[in-house]
Amino acid sequence: MEIxxxxxxxxxxxxxNKLLTTEQCSFIxxxxxxxxxxxxxxxxxxxxxxxxxxxxxxxxxxxxNIMLASGCSIDKLNREVLRIGDALGVNxxxxxxxxxxxxxxxxxxxxxxxxxxxxANRLTDETLVLDTTVATVGDWTTSKWKPFSSTWHKDMYGR
Numbered sequence: 647m648e649i650x651x652x653x654x655x656x657x658x659x660x661x662x663n664k665l666l667t668t669e670q671c672s673f674i675x676x677x678x679x680x681x682x683x684x685x686x687x688x689x690x691x692x693x694x695x696x697x698x699x700x701x702x703x704x705x706x707x708x709x710x711n712i713m714l715a716s717g718c719s720i721d722k723l724n725r726e727v728l729r730i731g732d733a734l735g736v737n738x739x740x741x742x743x744x745x746x747x748x749x750x751x752x753x754x755x756x757x758x759x760x761x762x763x764x765x766a767n768r769l770t771d772e773t774l775v776l777d778t779t780v781a782t783v784g785d786w787t788t789s790k791w792k793p794f795s796s797t798w799h800k801d802m803y804g805r
Contacts, residue, residue, distance in 0.1 A: 649707070649783055650695055651783050653784025653787070654709075655695075656708050656710050656715055656782060657707045657781055657782055657785070657786050658706045658707070659703060659779075659786075660703070660727055661703055661704075661740045661745070662702045662703070662736050663740035665702055666701045666736065667701075670736070673733070674698060674704060674730055677730050679696070682695065682696060682706075686713075687713050687714065687719040688716065688718065692709075692712070693712040694709075695707050702754070703745070703776070706723060706727075742756055743757070744760040744799070746773055746776065748768075748769075748773065764794070764799075770794065771795035771800075774791040774792065774793060775791070775794050775799060777790055
């Protein structure tokens with residue numbers, strides 16, 4: 647999918663608790679297209695775009711130069727993502743799964759297992775980890791994969 651918003655556009659990342667089928671991805675895309683067509687902040691239209699990557703990651707972005715996202719508009723987005731996840735029987739708010747690269751393949755592990763792999767030295771400071779905390783489209787397109795040593799996981803590891 648071609649991203650049509652500017653690099654400064656604000657970004658939200660949602661991770662599924664399981665791999666999504668092609669049909670589920672299509673359902674999500676159709677439902678979010680409808681939602682984004684009517685997405686607003688206190689009656690003023692928001693300019694947004696959504697896409698799915700790796701059949702597991704839902705990304706939604708909004709151009710805040712057109713209209714700032716407020717608590718209300720973000721709540722609407724979160725409710726819609728929850729509704730879609732419920733309709734599909736998946737958790738699109740899974741914050742306990744970590745995506746990382748190992749042997750040039752994308753791996754997924756629960757956070758406890760991920761930290762166990764780190765403790766066992768299977769993961770290094772250079773292991774690339776998907777950073778779901780990036781805040782802009784530009785950051786997503788250029789630096790969504792970061793070395794473990796540059797992620798929040800490094801700060802949390804060992805606590």
